[in-house]
Amino acid sequence: DARVTQTPRDKVTEMGQEVTMRCQPILGHNTVFWYRQTMMQGLELLAYFRNRAPLDDSGMPKDRFSAEMPDATLATLKIQPSEPRDSAVYFCASSPTGGQPQHFGDGTRLSIL
């Protein structure tokens, strides 16, 4: 089965450090989403891309977060500088042309000390 692949699975780092999370969408999917999951807020949409172009990043803190798609097989989410409140599980999802349904990766569990 085709899968969305996220790396790393787990990341522990100190406050102030740069964090980069990577996502390889399913081959042929042209829409990529980033979500964040926390106990308090649940699953929240951060940003998404279609054909590598950003469509909406209104859910993302602009001052420290950035999302890019350098090519069709790689999406990145960066946090610089990281803060303890960024601790969460970050999910990437991809979907085919037409938009739905979305297929999720296993997430990156991020802990900022």
Place this chain on the structure above:
Amino acid sequence: AQSVTQPDIHITVSEGASLELRCNYSYGATPYLFWYVQSPGQGLQLLLKYFSGDTLVQGIKGFEAEFKRSQSSFNLRKPSVHWSDAAEYFCAVVGSGGGADGLTFGKGTHLIIQP
């Protein structure tokens, strides 16, 4: 703005018993509706989806859901649960006109299976 309410934070069911998880949505037009399941430490797996047509949709693992427009509901059901069904279940909505828009999720229902 669209929203999803899953009124039950936890549900405990005996193995072999039937299950219904509730989901109510708020959206001004025709939505696309989804149920996802999340096992500990894992990502979200799509159980089923409703786009249009027959309001009773079948999914994987023996699950089904019924779309009721008059009640703004999309409840998930299973006639007989197995211990392996213990997980977190999320209902989600997106506008049908948006196509590739991001999903709005409910807070989830934690399903516990008693032996």
